[in-house]
Amino acid sequence: MATVAAPPSSLQRVRLRADRNARLAQALLLAACALLTVFLLAPLAMILVKSTEDKSGAFVGLQLFREYATNPALLESAFNTIWVAATVTVITVPLAFAFAYALTRSCTPWKGAFRLIALVPILSPSMLAAISFIQWFGNQGALKSWLFGHQVYGPIGIIISAVYAIFPHALMIVLTSLLLADGRLYEAAESLGTSRLRKFLTITLPGARYGIVSAAMVVFSYTVSDFGIPKVIGGNFNVLAIDIFKQVIGQQNFNRGAVVSLVLLAPVVLAFLVEWWMQGRQQSQFSARAVPYVPRPSRAFDAAMFAYCALVCTVLLAVLGMAVYTSFIKLWPYDLHFSLRHYIFGLIDGGVIESYFNSLEMALVTAALGTAMVFGTAYLLEKTRGMPLVRTAIRFLATIPMAVPGMVLGLGYIFFFNHPDNPLHVMYGGMLILSISTIVHYYTSSHLTAVTALKSLDNEFEAVSASLKVPFYKTFVRVTVPVCLPAILDIARYLFINAMVTISGVVFLYSPDTKVASIAIINLDEAGEIGPAAAMSTLIVATSALICLVYAVVTRWLLARTQAWRRPAAT
Amino acid sequence: MTAPARPSDESYLRLTGVTKRFGKFTALSNIALTVERGRLVTFLGPSGCGKTTLLRIIAGLETQDEGAIVQGGRDISRLPATQRDYGIVFQSYALFPNLTIFANVAYGLVNRRKGQDEIRRRVGELLKLVGLPDAGSRYPGQLSGGQQQRIALARALATAPGLLLLDEPLSALDAIERVRLRGEIRALQQRLGVTTIMVTHDQEEALSMADHIVVMNQGMIEQVGTPQQIYRDPASAFVADFVGKVNVLSAVAEGGGRFRIGQLVVNGAIGMEEIAPGTRVKLYLRPEDVLIDGALGSQSNAASGKVAKVEFLGAFCLVSVTLAGAEEQPLLVSISRHAHDEMNLAVGALLQIGLPHDCMRLLS
Numbered sequence A: 001m002a003t004v005a006a007p008p009s010s011l012q013r014v015r016l017r018a019d020r021n022a023r024l025a026q027a028l029l030l031a032a033c034a035l036l037t038v039f040l041l042a043p044l045a046m047i048l049v050k051s052t053e054d055k056s057g058a059f060v061g062l063q064l065f066r067e068y069a070t071n072p073a074l075l076e077s078a079f080n081t082i083w084v085a086a087t088v089t090v091i092t093v094p095l096a097f098a099f100a101y102a103l104t105r106s107c108t109p110w111k112g113a114f115r116l117i118a119l120v121p122i123l124s125p126s127m128l129a130a131i132s133f134i135q136w137f138g139n140q141g142a143l144k145s146w147l148f149g150h151q152v153y154g155p156i157g158i159i160i161s162a163v164y165a166i167f168p169h170a171l172m173i174v175l176t177s178l179l180l181a182d183g184r185l186y187e188a189a190e191s192l193g194t195s196r197l198r199k200f201l202t203i204t205l206p207g208a209r210y211g212i213v214s215a216a217m218v219v220f221s222y223t224v225s226d227f228g229i230p231k232v233i234g235g236n237f238n239v240l241a242i243d244i245f246k247q248v249i250g251q252q253n254f255n256r257g258a259v260v261s262l263v264l265l266a267p268v269v270l271a272f273l274v275e276w277w278m279q280g281r282q283q284s285q286f287s288a289r290a291v292p293y294v295p296r297p298s299r300a301f302d303a304a305m306f307a308y309c310a311l312v313c314t315v316l317l318a319v320l321g322m323a324v325y326t327s328f329i330k331l332w333p334y335d336l337h338f339s340l341r342h343y344i345f346g347l348i349d350g351g352v353i354e355s356y357f358n359s360l361e362m363a364l365v366t367a368a369l370g371t372a373m374v375f376g377t378a379y380l381l382e383k384t385r386g387m388p389l390v391r392t393a394i395r396f397l398a399t400i401p402m403a404v405p406g407m408v409l410g411l412g413y414i415f416f417f418n419h420p421d422n423p424l425h426v427m428y429g430g431m432l433i434l435s436i437s438t439i440v441h442y443y444t445s446s447h448l449t450a451v452t453a454l455k456s457l458d459n460e461f462e463a464v465s466a467s468l469k470v471p472f473y474k475t476f477v478r479v480t481v482p483v484c485l486p487a488i489l490d491i492a493r494y495l496f497i498n499a500m501v502t503i504s505g506v507v508f509l510y511s512p513d514t515k516v517a518s519i520a521i522i523n524l525d526e527a528g529e530i531g532p533a534a535a536m537s538t539l540i541v542a543t544s545a546l547i548c549l550v551y552a553v554v555t556r557w558l559l560a561r562t563q564a565w566r567r568p569a570a571t
Numbered sequence B: 001m002t003a004p005a006r007p008s009d010e011s012y013l014r015l016t017g018v019t020k021r022f023g024k025f026t027a028l029s030n031i032a033l034t035v036e037r038g039r040l041v042t043f044l045g046p047s048g049c050g051k052t053t054l055l056r057i058i059a060g061l062e063t064q065d066e067g068a069i070v071q072g073g074r075d076i077s078r079l080p081a082t083q084r085d086y087g088i089v090f091q092s093y094a095l096f097p098n099l100t101i102f103a104n105v106a107y108g109l110v111n112r113r114k115g116q117d118e119i120r121r122r123v124g125e126l127l128k129l130v131g132l133p134d135a136g137s138r139y140p141g142q143l144s145g146g147q148q149q150r151i152a153l154a155r156a157l158a159t160a161p162g163l164l165l166l167d168e169p170l171s172a173l174d175a176i177e178r179v180r181l182r183g184e185i186r187a188l189q190q191r192l193g194v195t196t197i198m199v200t201h202d203q204e205e206a207l208s209m210a211d212h213i214v215v216m217n218q219g220m221i222e223q224v225g226t227p228q229q230i231y232r233d234p235a236s237a238f239v240a241d242f243v244g245k246v247n248v249l250s251a252v253a254e255g256g257g258r259f260r261i262g263q264l265v266v267n268g269a270i271g272m273e274e275i276a277p278g279t280r281v282k283l284y285l286r287p288e289d290v291l292i293d294g295a296l297g298s299q300s301n302a303a304s305g306k307v308a309k310v311e312f313l314g315a316f317c318l319v320s321v322t323l324a325g326a327e328e329q330p331l332l333v334s335i336s337r338h339a340h341d342e343m344n345l346a347v348g349a350l351l352q353i354g355l356p357h358d359c360m361r362l363l364s
Helices: A020-050 A063-069 A072-105 A111-118 A126-137 A155-179 A183-191 A196-225 A228-233 A240-250 A254-285 A299-328 A341-349 A353-383 A388-403 A406-417 A423-427 A431-441 A443-455 A461-467 A472-501 A517-526 A530-561 B051-059 B101-110 B116-129 B145-157 B175-192 B203-209 B227-232 B237-242 B337-343
Strands: A329-331 A335-338 B011-022 B025-036 B040-044 B066-071 B087-090 B163-167 B195-200 B212-217 B220-225 B247-255 B258-261 B264-267 B280-285 B302-312 B316-323 B326-336 B350-354
Touching: A020 A254, A020 A353, A020 A388, A020 A406, A020 A431, A020 A472, A063 A072, A063 A254, A072 A111, A072 A155, A072 A196, A072 A240, A072 A254, A072 A299, A111 A155, A111 A299, A126 A155, A126 A228, A126 A299, A126 A517, A126 A530, A155 A196, A155 A228, A155 A299, A183 A196, A196 A240, A196 A254, A228 A240, A228 A517, A240 A254, A240 A406, A254 A388, A254 A406, A299 A329, A299 A341, A299 A530, A341 A353, A341 A530, A353 A388, A353 A431, A353 A443, A353 A472, A353 A517, A353 A530, A388 A443, A406 A423, A406 A431, A423 A431, A431 A443, A431 A472, A443 A472, A461 A472, A461 B087, A461 B101, A472 A517, A472 A530, A517 A530, B011 B051, B011 B195, B025 B051, B025 B195, B025 B220, B040 B051, B040 B175, B040 B203, B051 B066, B051 B163, B051 B195, B051 B212, B087 B145, B101 B116, B101 B145, B116 B145, B145 B163, B145 B175, B175 B203, B195 B203, B203 B227, B212 B227, B212 B237, B220 B227, B220 B237, B237 B280, B247 B326, B258 B280, B302 B326, B316 B337, B316 B350, B326 B337
Parallel strands: B040 B195, B040 B212, B087 B163, B163 B195
Antiparallel strands: A329 A335, B011 B025, B011 B066, B212 B220, B247 B258, B247 B280, B258 B264, B302 B316, B302 B350, B316 B326
């Protein structure tokens, strides 16, 4: 053996000859990128185009924006949207933080039950909260006097309904950031004789600050984007989401709708950027060697925390309970006898029940197609090689949906798919486009779940497979999918539940044949049929709850069956 | 098992002009190397020296920007990993957690359309070979780290590859397991005669296992040689410093092969006579080459010293000695525990030191 003098190196860069498998992986990656471009980027681009055109399609530059800026009614709803969303944020985040604090830093009993109840609002369409609050505080509301003569129809109703609907999302984010506490910091503080308040101010709060900001941004964006709540309980109080709806559906003024949707997009994008920036900073503060914090009992503190959690859960259950109750009584508030008439006469006889089955079908297709698309793309992204530019493009595209309100996406879909020259025009009015828009709308979270699961796998599985001459798709089927199955099921459940409850994403895209349950709720409510609307909401909650139950059972069974390799025996 | 191939002078793997850049950073610079059939070669160097990148290029997991690789007479420079002939073992084991040990070892065999019986026989053979004949029905998570790495080795060898690549295979194991497994891997490699490349940052591992060591630094090969050559005749200051401990003494040439360290004048090794007087040089001397008291004999480079520090390291001691006339450059001397006990060395003790001129190296 000896070092050999190197020959003069050629200037041409060496490239590996691609084998069939590598080419297949790259073709699939390219296809994923194309799909995201067609179903996300192109519709959004169309909004930009349409916002600079008049009705005849002639380019008018910023004319429509100027008109917008000089229209006091439209400006007022922009202002309304911002202050309502800000108010919801200021109320929700402290509520959620206190709840998460109780769950992580106290020894209150019933933590599991509290947590479960706090997540219940996720299962229902946002309209459910609005319907319920109308029953509690509306013109014939049970607790109308509590509002001291104020109307629930308007900002008050929107704010309390939004707080209910978004509470679990805020809770999850804050909870995660509080769970990441390093117990050793608290031990060090205690050894120095630090008071509870000082520990809270110097350890807990700084540790959770990114989570708090992140939660605030999510709450703000959600409230700005939501359409169902202001539609049902907003009365004459205008917000941007309602404006878009009015411009597009009411006045058929698509171009102005595009302008309003861009105005709606702005604060959400801003919130998204703040949150994104925060996410990047969250990483570094929790080291792998940190010891989880374990709270110690303290009678008075635990009792106070228990009372707080119990109160919040009571309110949450009261909201859900009122909607369910409304669906099972004859006629609020005159005849409170148990009755199935809202289900039988209101939904089945009226044929409205069709929309429930449409929702079911749509949710199943969304879960199946979406999970395959999201996980498959994430796999190709994380575990195959080549085409770095396409990879960067997909990573970028996958983060966009988080910053796009459903109504904006839906409007883009009208512009893009309803265009007579688009060969994909045939999809318009069909069920598939509802599923696809829902997948795209909820892409970012699902994508992050998939990427996290894939990143936890050994990076060398693919290298080992290649050395053993096993094609990547065999390893994908035999190893990657089985190991990631819990995350895959999680994505499917997430997509299913959101497909059942989504309203803003599909409000522009349904046709008479593909009307879904959430649209039916809006229509029933408009017609004054609050009983059947409550019944439909209850059906959605029950279905989502059932899916969660199935998910829990399957996951538990799966973990038990695969325990041999998931939870290694101590050796 | 394949019959053990005789190690020969025949070259099996030849790299020429291999260069790899990551942006502006040059990870590998014009690497040229030949590996003979049946040998175990280690790539040794500090982290970031390019040793792992070089291994991954040989495996086709990274692509060199320039340069050629020929394996067994076949130009594999542009072949994708799946078309090359090697088995690989990683630091992380990379066993498929949801498959049994049997299925893991059989993973590459199943793909070759072998019959069930043949696969079963072959897997049994391999499991016996790595000393875990009864592990087949268990899962990787149920085995210890060392056992998992043995399985990874069995999986890599299952298809009887021409080349075995080991990427820091022992780094994740505890000290005892590491020493045991390194003996096993070496024995197995010699028995099968499979050409093997192992990446490591552990010099002891490299010295104890390798036929040849390739010492790498900053994307370049510093030296290639047998463990003995690397240790005794380091080709550069880097190698001398990285492999084993060494004293570095600043000196000025006096001419005629003599050097002045502070006020102390010593003779250099044969061949150092040519150095012009007044040249500043660095003399390298291993701590265990330094002689003390009784062992001195007729040593010409003698000096009196004083013990400044004694570091007890178990089997031997590392004694720091200041030499009369060269106090500012303390000399490390390695002595056995027995010698230490006999001489009863304590801080401040006086002793005679010999600097054997034939052990001195002049390195740049």
